[in-house]
Amino acid sequence: MSIYDMSYRTKTYLAGDWDGDKDLIDKLHEWNDSERLALNFTDVHEFTSSNDNSHNCSIKRSLRQRMNLCKTFVLVVGPKTKSLRSGSCALCGYYKKGLYGINPYCSLSPCNSIDYRSYVDYECDMALKDFNDGKIKNIVVIYNNRLLVDKSLCPDSLKTVGVHIPSDRIGEDGKRYWNYQRIKDAICK
Template sequence: MDIRTLKNKTKTYLAGDWTGDKAAIDKLHQWNEGNRWSLHFIDVHDLAQSRDNSNNCSIKNSLRTRMGISKTFVLIVGEHTKSLRSGVCYLCEWYRANSCLLGHSVDNRSYVDYECDMAVKENAKIVVLYNSTVVVRNKCPEVLRNKGIHKPMKKFNLDTWNVEWDYQTVKSAIND
């Protein structure tokens, strides 16, 4: 399927630290795929993937295409979300002396910052989920800090004294 031919904005775009917050992203996918859960979305990343060896410009172009068919933008915020640098041009093999040897414009935003900016530009429904029991907005990229719905993905269970995933809060945030 060529996602560039899709015109309807019906998909959900997931963004986050795919290494540090992988458990939270996996939990969203588990809830989405499980028969007993009523959370349902189509993750735009399942329609097309970038290769890890692609240059940053190509990956950002692919992200822009995916965002173009997305209605909802879900950002998972964890401990390191604001400090992510993956995707900045100065880390690319083609970057030299403030320019791109391939002739592309230089963009020193991380992939996450780029995705957040696109979500605002595309007027997507914004859901910010914190891989935590609390919402700590200063961990969120500044462009989204005061936009959209902000909810924790976890809760403290007073009966068991354990931290657990909070399906109901996440479901209501995404499905609102």
């Protein structure tokens, strides 16, 4: 039996700009790995990974398989999240524009449909569909390096869904801190 054959969903799916927002993604893992903190989730990406040399379409298939294992979807939103293009078929070497730029197609497999969404947009669309179908129980959107939620930075598909929280807070001493308790409460809900 493969990991993809599991019919139950127990994992957490982390999505975001792994370059620009890696600080918060790393912090989530640090909190999760800490013996003294109560943040407790299993990141589905620890079970499977895609080869960076894989084609965009095969990576998206792998992302779909991972999502099928998840009950919680966490999106880390930063200043570049909405403008990410990595994952679009238009950026793949097998993407062909067709005669006169009409009817683009995939030369790798003519049966592949063309998908212009980035990996993050694809993941958000999957999460929304699974949430609406009752397969995902929880969507959490965390705004990195923010004291307030700024939904203009969020991909359109998730602007009105789930729990939206800032990554930072101001402490009683007036200093800026990670918003650990609200993030924990949202993810572990």
